[in-house]
Amino acid sequence: MASFRARRASAPERTDLYQDITDRIIAQLEQGRLPWVQPWDSAAAALDLPVNASTRARYSGINILILWSAMIERGFTTNRFLTFRQALELGGNVRKGERGMTVVYAHRYTPQRERERAREEDRTPGTIPFLKRYTVFSTDQCEGLPEDLSAPVAPVDRSLMLPEAEALIRATSADIRIVGGEAFYVPSRDYIQIPRPEAFPDPINWHRTAFHELGHWTGHPSRLSRDQAGRFGSPEYGREELCAEMTSAFVCAALGIEPSVRHADYLGSWLAILREDNRAIVRAASAASKAADFLLAFARAEEDAVDLARAA
Incomplete structure (x- = not known):
């Protein structure tokens, strides 16, 4: 019973996360600003796609728009981001008082009831999409990281x-x-x-x-x-x-x-x-x-x- 209540309680959060992102994008569009077209001439960072400083993997989908906006609005000098834990694993840390950016991870899950129905009806079970939020920080907001991660990215020739x-x-x-x-x-x-x-x-x-x-x-x-x-x-x-x-x-x-x-x-x-x-x-x-x-x-x-x- 407790696990059922926990699942019920988490549902509004998933819905709110989609709405939060959409409201933010709508506000930018209403101002005539397209989130995928940033004023790079005023940016401190070199133009590129945002990447995870620990895994070197590029962020994708809506996270690109979220992090591009953060790079412009907050004047970050690099396109590299990591989680609080990743900063510690790399031998550094996020500076006290720094405010991170909320990014999302999209996934799908199949409720147990749907699994049982699909088994009874001899079909493939359906899935429900959801977003999970987590916080990342620019390497500008960290200290003690390896030198190659904390240095600004060189602009493209x-x-x-x-x-x-x-x-x-x-x-x-x-x-x-x-x-x-x-x-x-x-x-x-x-x-x-x-x-x-x-x-x-x-x-x-x-x-x-x-x-x-x-x-x-x-x-x-x-x-x-x-x-x-x-x-x-x-x-x-x-x-x-x-x-x-x-x-x-x-x-x-x-x-x-x-x-x-x-x-x-x-x-x-x-x-x-x-x-x-x-x-x-x-x-x-x-x-x-x-x-x-x-x-x-x-x-x-x-x-x-x-x-x-x-x-x-």
């Missing part, structure tokens, strides 16, 4: 950005047709159209646009298989655009390219989606993180091939 971006685009082998005056992806024929680079006021915007459309491209049934059947103006269409926007931002950040707004005219649609479903932003950020990882894996595969060729 901007002279290498375009070649690296072009190499990634080529590595995908996507059918990209450089023609016309509009950029779009056609799911039924699996090709991308992008205007010529000189059609863009700033050449780097060609690459940002390419990554946006490649974000859509990852959703093809032969890749990550997302729902791309929504018509223009529908909630389904808006959710896919939201995913592609964040995918482009995450890939750009990983390459040292400052993300920008590609489709600000969808702002009203995104606000409506988030107000209707307080889990929408978490789902979209998760899908975008998977799409960005899918694209960035092409660059890693190409680097591995080059290393093997040199070794031979």
Whole structure:
């Protein structure tokens, strides 16, 4: 009986966590600020995706937006974060009085009653999604850490950005047709159209646009298989655009390219989606993180091939 009460008591907390995150994102959007497009020119930290200083794993999904906002608002000089316990395990500690950032871990569980019903009905049991919150601190908020963790991250050499971006685009082998005056992806024929680079006021915007459309491209049934059947103006269409926007931002950040707004005219649609479903932003950020990882894996595969060729 006690365990049942404990489970019941924890349910509102899970719901509140989704709502807390959604309310924060909505507030930023209402101010005209897109959480995946930060004012990096005012940032103290180098542009990159946030990483765990202990495991070296990149944070993903909604945690990228949470930690990017913290980096800008609180002036952190690095993109590295860790838990209180991880700081101790590395021989350091979080300084007294420091306030951490709440990030989340998404998981699913199957209630015992559902397991029993599924067994009786000879079917696969259903699962319930939930978020678990935990606190992380910037390495700026710690002391006594190994020197390589506490030093600021060196900024990316901007002279290498375009070649690296072009190499990634080529590595995908996507059918990209450089023609016309509009950029779009056609799911039924699996090709991308992008205007010529000189059609863009700033050449780097060609690459940002390419990554946006490649974000859509990852959703093809032969890749990550997302729902791309929504018509223009529908909630389904808006959710896919939201995913592609964040995918482009995450890939750009990983390459040292400052993300920008590609489709600000969808702002009203995104606000409506988030107000209707307080889990929408978490789902979209998760899908975008998977799409960005899918694209960035092409660059890693190409680097591995080059290393093997040199070794031979």
